[in-house]
Amino acid sequence: MSGAVHTAPGATRRLPRIPRAALPQIIALVAILAIDRAVSPGFFDIRMSGGRLFGSVIDVLNHGAPVAMLSLGMVLVIATGGIDLSVGAVMAISGAVAATLAGEPLAITIGAALLIGLVCGIWNGILVAFLRIQPIVATLILMVAGRGVAQLITGGRILTFSAPGLSWFGGGSVLGVPAAVVVTAGAIVVTGLLVRGTALGLMVEATGGNARASRLAGIETRGMTVAVYAWSGVCAAVAGILAAADILGADANNAGLYLELDAILAVVIGGTSLLGGRFSIGLAVVGALIIQSMNTGILLSGLPAEFNLVVKAVVVLAVLLAQAPRLRRVFARSAAPPKATEPAPARQQGAQP
């Protein structure tokens, strides 16, 4: 056997799995928080005011909530080897729907906004899975058209509202924690259960890892693809509600603008390859926190906001370089044990006539 055994099998040589895999992201987050603390000495101060917690750290969580929400759906889509560019536009649509129906009972407002997100996601999923349009193109359609749809819903104006139910998602809190943070934390738990409590996670990773093999193993890859885009749509709808409630209005032009890029970045920083396969929901959320910590830190430092974009660009570049096939190959060559010679040119039969 040439599949060389390097270590005694079954030996407890592994570090606990999650911490080791998460190490780079955790280090990055801690480093950025430390820099934040350096530029703004009061960064970790938290105070209670009017039954609600305030402070820079709370800001990071609160403002990071929409991107974290988006990354929950995005991480699954990317794990199947796809991408969803439409989430920002879906945020705008769901925000517009929620604002339009703000006067109705809360269940209807929220239900309608979530439903429209679900429909958008299923639309994307059908384009990708059944019409076999490349994901980047398929979701680009809704990315462009979605803002138009949102503007049609709001009539081209910024639609403001004051309904207490919907407003709670922006200004409300649970035990002092901002509502957006609570909702997002809840969504993380729900997504985690959905993915790891069912076989969805395994099937997504299998499909992203090798779609042909997965189909031949009997996995319904198309249905699953629709499901992950649908979930991405729902997550985007929640983010849209949070964003609308934050400003007490639906701005079809600016709600969620460019946030799809932040969400993709969060997922990639979280270690999920754009080629699909293994993914981590927790690390995608950590990725969202890293992004927001950068944003908040730059604001606090007093540097012009333009720096924000440049710094983000540098981080993207670093992450993409680390994923570049050539670098990965170099890494794989040094890490992988020698493999058995595959389709051997010389077959043993007929070696001796």
Next chain:
Amino acid sequence: MNASPNGEVLLEISGLSKSFGAIQVLHEVGLVLRAGEIHALLGENGAGKSTLIKTVTGVQGRDAGTVRLCGQDIAPRTTEEAVAAGLATVYQEVNLLPNLSVAQNLFLGRQPTRFGIVQGGVMRKRASALLREFGLDIDPGRPLGSYSVAVQHICAIARAVDLSARVLILDEPTASLDAHEVEVLLGVMRDLAARGLAILFVTHFLDQVYAVCDRITVLRNGRLVGERETAALPRMELIHMMLGRALEHSVSTRDAGRPRGDCIGAFRDMSRRGSIDPFDLDLHRGEVVGLAGLLGSGRTETVRLVFGADKADSGTAQLDGKSTRLHSPRDALRQRIGYCPEERKTEGIVAELTVRENIILALQARRGLWRPIPRREQDAIARRFIKALDIRPPDPERPIGLLSGGNQQKALLARWLATEPRILILDEPTRGIDVGAHAEIIQLIRRLCEDGLALLVVSSELDEIVTYADRVLVLRDRKQVASLEGESVTVSSILAAIASDDVAPKEQAAKEQVAREEVA
């Protein structure tokens, strides 16, 4: 057969050697092509045919040897240089641009221009004239992609010939064509040979070789086995040259006369156009059915229809007496049919997932999304099969991509055994696996059929097939040509069936004539 055995030598290859790393894939191979002949280059997988073509046409460098074209040494470094020298190649996958028009494809890079502007009309007229020489009367203004693969092939050949090629290399041009289209292409080849071109024809279809080729060169394991006149080479002998085995050597070690179990699967009249002709297949409990034939004979295509991996154009399937729909692997999985594909890396394993996850994948797919297999059960299943099949290293949490080929194959077997199938299909189960694992997998096959499983095994290793198969179906040129049973399952009888010839050349020529008229 328009034999012109003494035509002028156009291409002379001698002493050609090539290594990739430590593996030598060509050992001093020689080949002579004469004007006006169609010359077959034959050999099984890994014989070195592709490498030979690539080194001759400059796609890859050569380590040693000379290539003389019309008496001049040539050493093209790119395909462009080869074409310029008069040596053109048309590959199985047409290397043209389907979105451009036929005329644009034919004259790409050398469009007729006036004051720097392409003259579309002139180009189309010339294209029409050129294609008419090849018996094609089509509109050269339409996109190439709107025509059939056969027409695209002929366009590729027309372009190559028009680029002043004197030697044409056709690398499996007929592999994706249906019978009718093949006839057309063979006719074009004959015309070209009659015009004095030399054609090197790489194919797996022996009927086609006997229909058009004057001479045959056989490679095996990177060495030249020999060059023969087609007319003087019986099929049987050709196949021996290709497979390199002696007829006498064939011993069956099965326990003959074992009673056959109930019929589990009955497939009738299954077919898929351009892939496999209609066939019948019965599978019985505890029986191993072997599928034998040369590469490209339709073995994999057969089992893919049975598994539902490809959709059948016609045919019915009955499982345990009940009519069944098998339109997707999911249907097959539900009906408890399993399939270990030949392409282990691209269609079998999910490399980055662990051995455990790979083993439970099909079982999980059958249980569905909402009934995840609890981790403890997953561990138990993985441990059980790692032990039973002796998968090494016995670490269920290792990514399967890091295992050797043999162990990956065992893990794939485990994947399907975990679903407790009624029918298990193994496509080349011992390919690319070292000798030790070979024997283990064969033992496993025997054990499985004793447990009442119906097995359908595709294999090129005839020695192996005869040791485990109760029945062997022989395929040739996408047709089932023989069914051997009991005592008659021997290497020599399989070889004889592969070699048998039921299409007379004359009949072939008549068919071809009819086909050309219909297409044009």
